[in-house]
Amino acid sequence: MKALTRYCDSGEFGGYHYIDLPAPECGPDDVIIRLKAAAICGADMKHWYADLDGSNTSDQLNSIRGHEFAGIIVKVGENVTEWKVGQRVVSDNSGKACGTCPACECGDFMLCEHKTGLGLDNNYKVFGGSGGFTKYAKIPGGILRLHPHAIWEIPEGVKYEEASVLDPIANAYKAVAQQSSLIPGQDVVVFGTGPLGLFSVQIARIMGAVNIVMVGLQEDVEARFPIAREVGATHCVNASTEDVVKRCLEICGRDNLGLVIECSGANIALKQSLEMLRPNGEVVRVGMGFKPLEFSINNITEWNKSIIGHQAYDSTSWRECIRLLQFGAIKVQPMITHRLGLSEWKKGFAAMADKSAVKCVFHYDEDDKDVCEYGEELYDDDYDFS
Numbered sequence: 001m002k003a004l005t006r007y008c009d010s011g012e013f014g015g016y017h018y019i020d021l022p023a024p025e026c027g028p029d030d031v032i033i034r035l036k037a038a039a040i041c042g043a044d045m046k047h048w049y050a051d052l053d054g055s056n057t058s059d060q061l062n063s064i065r066g067h068e069f070a071g072i073i074v075k076v077g078e079n080v081t082e083w084k085v086g087q088r089v090v091s092d093n094s095g096k097a098c099g100t101c102p103a104c105e106c107g108d109f110m111l112c113e114h115k116t117g118l119g120l121d122n123n124y125k126v127f128g129g130s131g132g133f134t135k136y137a138k139i140p141g142g143i144l145r146l147h148p149h150a151i152w153e154i155p156e157g158v159k160y161e162e163a164s165v166l167d168p169i170a171n172a173y174k175a176v177a178q179q180s181s182l183i184p185g186q187d188v189v190v191f192g193t194g195p196l197g198l199f200s201v202q203i204a205r206i207m208g209a210v211n212i213v214m215v216g217l218q219e220d221v222e223a224r225f226p227i228a229r230e231v232g233a234t235h236c237v238n239a240s241t242e243d244v245v246k247r248c249l250e251i252c253g254r255d256n257l258g259l260v261i262e263c264s265g266a267n268i269a270l271k272q273s274l275e276m277l278r279p280n281g282e283v284v285r286v287g288m289g290f291k292p293l294e295f296s297i298n299n300i301t302e303w304n305k306s307i308i309g310h311q312a313y314d315s316t317s318w319r320e321c322i323r324l325l326q327f328g329a330i331k332v333q334p335m336i337t338h339r340l341g342l343s344e345w346k347k348g349f350a351a352m353a354d355k356s357a358v359k360c361v362f363h364y365d366e367d368d369k370d371v372c373e374y375g376e377e378l379y380d381d382d383y384d385f386s
């Protein structure tokens, strides 16, 4: 099977290679899924950008990429009783966790310092590689024993492509619904027009925020601001041309703005968030930037404001997000702007890079797509996302 992989010796970054790999072996506790949809995430972009200068020449296979994926179970190991062939499932991308650290003890497997992600991390060494940008993915038995919600059944009526973007939905849900103190009637400002920002707008809408202000840049005006409005933003502010703090306060009034969701990762956005928030306000920092802060954060002490760090989600996030998807509360279709065969992966990454895409979802389209390695039936829906 073809697989989009990353090569690097060690450390964080490495180059992308589209190569042939054998289909995964199914151990007695493993589950094999045939991939139907896999989406490009911001984390994939980070690694893709890092490779653009061509400086990485490593020949070490690090991982199969793609951690936002959904598919159909085509084989289960002989010890597996909870899952069966033919079930439609989506992975929360956990592949391995230690089970004994304080995070694992709380069921927060995504925060385990020893975790290995499917489609992330150096997963080739750990379980022979598994991720979404290929034909088949292995869900290792070890993680299913420790964390049975490593995969979830996709409810009827939810498409594979919609399930494949549950990862950013669940991130936004955790940030807005589980980590902040938002109550209905308040206002929310969201920085960053990527999937995390746009899904945060949606969760704020569902939670009863009155004004939901999306802050973006000039390059967002044409493609992403209209989507933001479609999914629930009441106002869009162009940080390239407008005074962001002044404009947000005009819209919300200082007394109503208790929450900012910062998905851009830009230092200036964090500074502006702290300036615009009312006393006791909260900023949940979802985005990541790599430069040290060049401004004082005394404001948080003076006015009892909070900067809340955000990472990933837990099973509660997934359970509730799947219900919101199932009952149509989350709008996914405006967010999936590109659907491509995996062979066109470069096109997909380019569309994400130039921001013409919000979410690009791949399906497997290579020459061996008609070969059923596990004797599975080839259903008619194999090449669409139904």
Ligand SMILES: [Zn+2]
Binding pocket: 041, 042, 043, 067, 068, 167, 168
């Ligand atoms: Zn992701």
Ligand SMILES: [Zn+2]
Binding pocket: 097, 098, 099, 100, 101, 102, 103, 104, 111, 112, 113, 114, 115
């Ligand atoms: Zn752990």
